Amino acid sequence: xxxxxxxxxxxxxxxxxxxxxxxxxxxxxxxxxxxxxxxxxxxxxxxxxxxxxxxxxxxxxxxxxxxxxxxxxxxxxxxxxxxxxxxxxxxxxxxx
Numbered sequence: 646x647x648x649x650x651x652x653x654x655x656x657x658x659x660x661x662x663x664x665x666x667x668x669x670x671x672x673x674x675x676x677x678x679x680x681x682x683x684x685x686x687x688x689x690x691x692x693x694x695x696x697x698x699x700x701x702x703x704x705x706x707x708x709x710x711x712x713x714x715x716x717x718x719x720x721x722x723x724x725x726x727x728x729x730x731x732x733x734x735x736x737x738x739x740x741x
Contacts, residue, residue: 646711647664647713648665648709649661649663649708649709649716649720650662651703651720652701653701654682654700655685655700656731656734656735657685657735658674658678658724659674659679659701660672661724663713663716663717663720665713667713670713672717674721675721675724675725675728677728678724681732685735685736
C-alpha cells in the first residue's frame with residue numbers, strides 16, 4: 646500500500662506525493678496546472694515567488710494499492726484527466 650497526498654496551491658493541485666515502505670516520490674503536476682496557478686495568481690494580484698510554501702497545503706491522505714512509483718504515475722494520469730474540472734473551479738466556465 647502507498648499513501649497519497651495531493652499538494653495544493655490555494656485550491657489548485659500542484660504536485661502529488663506518494664510514499665510506501667521504501668521511498669517517497671514527489672512529482673509536480675503538468676505545465677497546464679502550473680499555467681493555471683500562474684493565471685489565477687495574476688488575476689488575484691498575487692505575486693508568485695520561489696518561496697510559495699506558505700500558500701501550499703496538503704489534501705487528506707489516502708491509501709492506494711501498489712508501490713509509490715506505480716501509484717504516482719496513476720495519480721498523475723488521473724489528475725491530467727481532471728484538469729478541466731479544476732480549471733472550471735478556479736476560473737469559472739468558459740465565456741462564449
